[in-house]
Amino acid sequence: PPNGYLRPAGSPVTVIAHRGASSAAPENTLVSQEVARRAGADWIENDVQPSRDGVPFVLHDGTVDRTTEGTGPIRNLTAAQLKALDAGSWFAPQYAGQRLPTLAEQLADLRTRGGNLLLEIKGAHSRDEVATIVEVIRAEQMTSRVFIQSFEIDALRHSYALAPELPIGLLRGSLDADPVALAKELHLTAYNPAAGALLGKPGIVTDLHAAGVAVMAWTVNSAAQWQQLERIGTDGIITDRPAELAGWNAAL
Ligand code: G3P
Ligand code: CA
Numbered sequence: 001p002p003n004g005y006l007r008p009a010g011s012p013v014t015v016i017a018h019r020g021a022s023s024a025a026p027e028n029t030l031v032s033q034e035v036a037r038r039a040g041a042d043w044i045e046n047d048v049q050p051s052r053d054g055v056p057f058v059l060h061d062g063t064v065d066r067t068t069e070g071t072g073p074i075r076n077l078t079a080a081q082l083k084a085l086d087a088g089s090w091f092a093p094q095y096a097g098q099r100l101p102t103l104a105e106q107l108a109d110l111r112t113r114g115g116n117l118l119l120e121i122k123g124a125h126s127r128d129e130v131a132t133i134v135e136v137i138r139a140e141q142m143t144s145r146v147f148i149q150s151f152e153i154d155a156l157r158h159s160y161a162l163a164p165e166l167p168i169g170l171l172r173g174s175l176d177a178d179p180v181a182l183a184k185e186l187h188l189t190a191y192n193p194a195a196g197a198l199l200g201k202p203g204i205v206t207d208l209h210a211a212g213v214a215v216m217a218w219t220v221n222s223a224a225q226w227q228q229l230e231r232i233g234t235d236g237i238i239t240d241r242p243a244e245l246a247g248w249n250a251a252l
Helices: 030-039 079-083 103-113 127-139 153-162 179-186 195-200 203-210 223-231 242-250
Strands: 014-018 043-050 056-058 116-121 146-150 168-172 190-193 214-217 236-239
Touching: 014 030, 014 242, 030 043, 030 103, 030 242, 043 103, 043 127, 056 103, 056 127, 103 116, 103 127, 116 127, 116 153, 127 153, 146 153, 146 190, 153 168, 153 179, 168 179, 179 190, 179 203, 190 195, 195 214, 195 223, 203 214, 223 236, 223 242, 236 242
Parallel strands: 014 043, 014 236, 043 116, 116 146, 146 168, 168 190, 190 214, 214 236
Antiparallel strands: 043 056
């Protein structure tokens, strides 16, 4: 059966801003989200992980070392300690003072200013940790504007069990032998492979579409690959360059 995330032939691909507009502003911050929104991104992609005291924060790496002045695993730091860090200066001085957003803050920003979220549950999460993420999404009244994705099959199973109304996508670096069977088993709304892997076996897009499963490819920054992915029917493209992809799309 078709689902609402399948792209009708001839229509633009869904523009998904990887960690926000991460080529133009510090990734996974509210400013990168704002830049992506202004660029015309359909969705923002980001990554969520819990603080030591169980608050879901928006951060890609397992540690705060690369994108803040702090050190150590996010799971060793409390929400208060994470909030004290500067998450913008590493990218450029003009972004000094950007903070690591909590998931709740990010969702509130999307709710009031607009935008949808492709939320990656990053790394292994317990059922209770996924339950907290679901609670935050529900409390922010954003269930209809969030799409969950993860490389972690267990996290997707927890999400589906706790909140079957949230669409889920499986991230893969290489293709499964039978993506359709896996999609059915896991109740996937989308199958989200690395672009290079997908382009090596483009027929799986047709197979997944026939089963009602959408396909979103990551992380693609060249127009040559956007064109190849569009031609094989890919529904959404995750990119660090949402303004350029939106412009390319509009010119189709
Ligand atoms: O959205 C897919 C992509 O974000 C997966 O890789 O490492 O950037 O989270 P990563
Ligand atoms: Ca990600």
